[in-house]
Amino acid sequence: MTAANHDARLVEYALGTLPADERAELERELGTRLQAELRATREALTALSSSLPLQPPPSALRERLLASVHGPARFSPFIDRLARLIDVAAERARELLASLEHPGTWLASPGANIHLVHLVGGPACAGADVGFVRVTAGTTFPHHRHLGEEHVLVLQGGYCDSDGSHVGTGDHADMPADSAHEFTADPGQDLIYAVVVHGVEIPGFDMDAVLPRRG
Known part of the structure; x- marks a missing residue:
């Protein structure tokens, strides 16, 4: 995996738009380094948002970003971590997170x-x-x-x-x-x-x- 692909997947993970299978793959690859790299990625995104001119993202990415900001999908990055925290199956964790929108x-x-x-x-x-x-x-x-x-x-x-x-x-x-x-x-x-x-x-x-x- 190239450094560019690695960084792009971290950005989508941080935004909650990375598909579940790719999210799981990234978690396996990074292991205990994941949270540190995510924190650095979020800080970089914050800095970029205030220093760069706004440019529209590709349409497919834009749709995924909008879906992640509004609706239950925005909590999807936490499914596996919530499941471990409260000791339930991932599907149950998904349902519980989705219910928070109501x-x-x-x-x-x-x-x-x-x-x-x-x-x-x-x-x-x-x-x-x-x-x-x-x-x-x-x-x-x-x-x-x-x-x-x-x-x-x-x-x-x-x-x-x-x-x-x-x-x-x-x-x-x-x-x-x-x-x-x-x-x-x-x-x-x-x-x-x-x-x-x-x-x-x-x-x-x-x-x-x-x-x-x-x-």
Whole structure:
């Protein structure tokens, strides 16, 4: 594979327009290097978008880009990673991601501008609370303590953690047991993430209403 083809596939992977079979092939080829190369590719795309004159892409690529920006296909790059995170089959992960486009999927929570989707994970998630969380852009998720480990996969947007770190789209974040923090969703786009958490305390919240069902 030439360097140009490699770079082109990384760009389409980052944009969510790479076909599933090519995505899987690229994941096998890059292995543990994939996330680092994707992060560099996204940074390069951001820089290019502000420095180059706009030119229309080829029609076939344009159609794929539009399909990836609007509708359930935009979450397709996360199918395999979500399946591993919540221990379900890839097809089930695909269905769950597609459902995020429907407003009726989301349930209100006691927190202002915070909505939830409750899920049942696979055997590896037994005893954990599993689901999706949507935090309106610019909203601060209140300070809370993790009773057990938490594992997060960001599907859209990003957030600034109270420790000063930033977590963006495609990043995986872990919180250890007995850790505590708050975070603020980036402006401009709602934050959406998948979560597997082994217990959490949020002062003033009815946790039966906040937590997804246990798997």
